[in-house]
Amino acid sequence: MNSLYNFAVGPLAWxxxxxxxxxxVWRLWSMHSLAKQKDASSVAYMSWKFxxxxxxxxxxxxxxxGWKANPVLTAVTYVFHICFIVLVIFVTPHQILLENAFxxxxxxxxxxxxxxxxxxVIACCCYFVYRRVTNVTVRYVTRTNDWVSLxxxxxxxxxxxxxxxxxxxxxxxxxxxxxxxxLIVAIPFTRLAHIxxxxxxxxxxxxxxxxxxxxxxx
Amino acid sequence: xxxQDRKIEDEGLSYGVSKLTTDKIQQTFKALIDNETGxxxxxFSESCVxxxxxxxxxxxxxxxxxxxxxxxxxxVSQTMTKLLANDxxxxxxxxxxxxxxxxxxxxxxxxxxxYCPIGIDVAYIMTTIxxxxxxxxxxxxxxxxxxxxxxxxxxxxxxxxxxxxxxxFWQEDEAREEFPTLRxxxxxEGADFYYSVIAPEPxxxxxxxxxxxxxxxxxxxxxxxxxxPGWDNSDMCxxxxxxxxxxxxxxxxxxxxxxxxxxxxxxxxxxxxxRSIYDNGNRWLGWKDYxxxxxxxxxxxxxxxxxxxIKLTHKIQEPVTxxxxxxxxxxxxxxxxxxxVAHQLCDNIVEMYPNREHNFCCSAGGGVINCGPPFKKVRVxxxxxxxxxxxxxxxxxxxxxxxxxHGGLEDVIHHYDLGIELKFLGDLIYELMEKPE
Numbered sequence: 108m109n110s111l112y113n114f115a116v117g118p119l120a121w122x123x124x125x126x127x128x129x130x131x132v133w134r135l136w137s138m139h140s141l142a143k144q145k146d147a148s149s150v151a152y153m154s155w156k157f158x159x160x161x162x163x164x165x166x167x168x169x170x171x172x173g174w175k176a177n178p179v180l181t182a183v184t185y186v187f188h189i190c191f192i193v194l195v196i197f198v199t200p201h202q203i204l205l206e207n208a209f210x211x212x213x214x215x216x217x218x219x220x221x222x223x224x225x226x227x228v229i230a231c232c233c234y235f236v237y238r239r240v241t242n243v244t245v246r247y248v249t250r251t252n253d254w255v256s257l258x259x260x261x262x263x264x265x266x267x268x269x270x271x272x273x274x275x276x277x278x279x280x281x282x283x284x285x286x287x288x289x290l291i292v293a294i295p296f297t298r299l300a301h302i303x304x305x306x307x308x309x310x311x312x313x314x315x316x317x318x319x320x321x322x323x324x325x
Numbered sequence: 326x327x328x329q330d331r332k333i334e335d336e337g338l339s340y341g342v343s344k345l346t347t348d349k350i351q352q353t354f355k356a357l358i359d360n361e362t363g364x365x366x367x368x369f370s371e372s373c374v375x376x377x378x379x380x381x382x383x384x385x386x387x388x389x390x391x392x393x394x395x396x397x398x399x400x401v402s403q404t405m406t407k408l409l410a411n412d413x414x415x416x417x418x419x420x421x422x423x424x425x426x427x428x429x430x431x432x433x434x435x436x437x438x439x440y441c442p443i444g445i446d447v448a449y450i451m452t453t454i455x456x457x458x459x460x461x462x463x464x465x466x467x468x469x470x471x472x473x474x475x476x477x478x479x480x481x482x483x484x485x486x487x488x489x490x491x492x493x494f495w496q497e498d499e500a501r502e503e504f505p506t507l508r509x510x511x512x513x514e515g516a517d518f519y520y521s522v523i524a525p526e527p528x529x530x531x532x533x534x535x536x537x538x539x540x541x542x543x544x545x546x547x548x549x550x551x552x553x554p555g556w557d558n559s560d561m562c563x564x565x566x567x568x569x570x571x572x573x574x575x576x577x578x579x580x581x582x583x584x585x586x587x588x589x590x591x592x593x594x595x596x597x598x599x600r601s602i603y604d605n606g607n608r609w610l611g612w613k614d615y616x617x618x619x620x621x622x623x624x625x626x627x628x629x630x631x632x633x634x635i636k637l638t639h640k641i642q643e644p645v646t647x648x649x650x651x652x653x654x655x656x657x658x659x660x661x662x663x664x665x666v667a668h669q670l671c672d673n674i675v676e677m678y679p680n681r682e683h684n685f686c687c688s689a690g691g692g693v694i695n696c697g698p699p700f701k702k703v704r705v706x707x708x709x710x711x712x713x714x715x716x717x718x719x720x721x722x723x724x725x726x727x728x729x730x731h732g733g734l735e736d737v738i739h740h741y742d743l744g745i746e747l748k749f750l751g752d753l754i755y756e757l758m759e760k761p762e
Contacts, residue, residue, distance in 0.1 A: 139364070141363045145363025146364050146365050148611070149365060172439040180376065244377040244393040247393035248402040301373075324438055
């Protein structure tokens, strides 16, 4: 089991990150080339000023009409994304892996804090599931890909908290690593691709609204 | 509910669909994706997390009891998502439904952009579906008739060249009783501007040309109206998906201005024609800027007031509300100038909410009203949201500086018995300005 775990956090992790890096760069680069080739009349209006203006305003909770009209979803979305990022970077085992690999050290979360944040992420995922089932609009447009993406995000957190509570013995940390690696690899190929593209689509819309339409897009 | 449950009989759609095969649909779709779409569509399609936040933005969704098939993402799901998932292999019957969704249940008003954190432009996706349907020959009969008119006459309403000139003479003649020195200078070279209108003006609302002439003359403008094709600035081809014709129309419009050597074009109180110039037609032609400067009537009237060239006898005292047309407000940021002009004319402006760039659409724009009587009910019932907005103001007059908005709001006002009078800015300026004794 130990050697399997070492393999998962070692070569397999390297492979997952390399696949992510290569495919993400490839996807962004090919999207950029496609935009230059096919969307020249849109690319021509791209502007740093209006792109950043739009991104900034959409980062503020309850600033846009969309955030205002969906108060609970807004809160859950912000909490989910913030906890997700904080956990990925500041959970102690992750820092240790980074230290072993690159010698990087920085302060980390206590295990209690990490557990609380993990539970919050799981609760957020539960809300997403609940909303996907009960909200008629969301249910109407939900396809397999949406469930796969949500599952890919939720399972590493579920395995992390079970592992932290020593449920399932040694298998749970291994499952955590494997499912996290599946998540990493899946980013460019599922709805999780919004991680790669959302800033650019937001920037594009901001540029159109700022530069062409002379009004706000939030 | 889905589009399959509410299909409406339309001769254009039925005829177009009767000639389709699954193979033809797939080939056309692949050609469209390969040749005419790019990163925008790809990024939008792949990034949408189907959160459904856009639903509440749409007046069709809100007014139809939150029916998910009317939500922006629901409309995309029934059209582009389905096409992409099946690599364009769908049935002719599917295409009928997709055309009905894209042409008659989305006004391309772009309000949903204000609700999408990722910045997905559903209007662009619906426009692409319309383009696809145009290429398949599946378009609603009424809007296709206007597109045919554009290609045969270069105007939207089958107005013949001599009828256009005759209409201008007629209005000049009529107006000279009230304004003895009034002229509608035709084809005057080197004038300050040429005043361009949409073809429904000579066809149905000829008094607007009378009023415009009265305002220009009282304000002492150096202006002209062209006698030649190109006088019509409207563009239903932009909405039917006939982009080749859209390009021809815009080129003709600007070439006429260049031929007349005018300094700029002043466009009448219309929204979609402006969109065709600043957003769609210009890009199709590869122009980042226009060869001749263009202003909308709102900007032009604001200028006349700023320069003190319009003298009023009085102002409207009763409560007046303002409808912000999508294409010139959310589309071109003219909300402040619209309010400046409205406040010059009215003492008691009551805002409706939401307003400015967050306004609800009239539900007529985007070519929806042009799809004609078969789709009137869904359009009017699909705008209960607007009726409620209007009602809440308590105003008896509503200013809407756009022809399509007038068409749509008139229907809404009658259907919901709101008792509100609709006015163009030109109506009010003409009514309130000083006239010869």
